[in-house]
Amino acid sequence: MRVLVADDERNALSTLEELVRGHPDLELVAACSDGETAVEQTLLLGPELLILDVQMPGATGLEVVSVLPPENRPLVIFATAHDDHAVEAFALHAVDYLLKPFDDERFRVALDRALERRREEGPGPNEERLQGVLSEQGEDRLAIHRGGSLVLVPFEDIEWVESADQYVRIHLKDGREELMRASMGHLEKRLPSARFMRVHRSAIVATDQIHGLKSATSGTGQIRMRGGASVPVSRTRLALVRRSLK
Structure with missing residues (x-):
């Protein structure tokens, strides 16, 4: 894969050059x-x-990508000391977002992601990686691609979540819904356990939005959410839900 690197700091640029040259599948152009x-x-x-890099004279890294024709846009990795541009970077379909200082292993992981993207997917939104960056930065929001735009949903706006094939459907307190391409397992890890609970293999609820719990003779249950929804509770989770409501 042919690679261009850009950074206005001489030492950082030299480091990027060395790391690229040290990868057998890359050619520095x-x-x-x-x-x-x-x-x-x-x-050219x-x-x-x-x-x-993100902050550079002449044009920022984000501006560099933005002015390139989308149909011929290369894959992009941002390597920067600035942690407040991750959302914009992934909205431009970045493969990865490296925060300086990073070690050789972290850099190789990013390069391997780029090679895998090129082989299997082609450029496209990497929603799961963006969630990881937001989590690393302590962000209490989910990033969701809606059409061609990126929507940030605060955790506090979420009432409950249900699985929907290869997606999850996020039910918001105001009655709106958002569809996100992710697994329930991934979302369970992303949402803070102090505020959210997995009550069924297909459902996660915000604990402060539980209005009531009804048990069934089969050992399962149903949660009534404040917004009116009825959410199933599995046998294995029923006792945990009961304890959380005490």
Whole structure:
């Protein structure tokens, strides 16, 4: 894979060059110290992967990607000391978002993700990786792709979640719903256990939104949510739900 790197810090740029050259499946085609040159060299050389700093003279890394034609846009990894641009980066379909300082192993993981994306998927939203970055930064929001835009849903707005084939349906307190491509297991890890509970293999609820619990003779149960929804409770989770309501 042909790679262009860009960073306005000389030492950081040299490090990126060395790391790319050390990967057997990558070819370094250009190293740029500003955003304007990165755009020019990308259009001229047609690299398949860009590794960009965010804050650079001439154009930011985000601006570099934004001005490139979407139909011919390379894969992108952002490598930056700034942790407040992750949402924008993944809205541009970034493969990964590296926070400086990072070690060689973390960099190789990002490169391997790029190679895998190129082989199997082609450029596209990497929603699960974005959730990981938000989690690392302590963000209490979910990032959901809706059409061509990115929507951030605060945890506090969520009433309950149910599985929907390869997606999850997020029910909000105001009655709206959002569909997110993720597994229930992934979402269970992402949502804080102090505020959310897995009550069934197909359902997670916000504990402060539980209005009541009704047990059945079969050993299962039904939770009545404050918004009026009825959510199933499995046999294995029923005792846990009862304890949480005491």
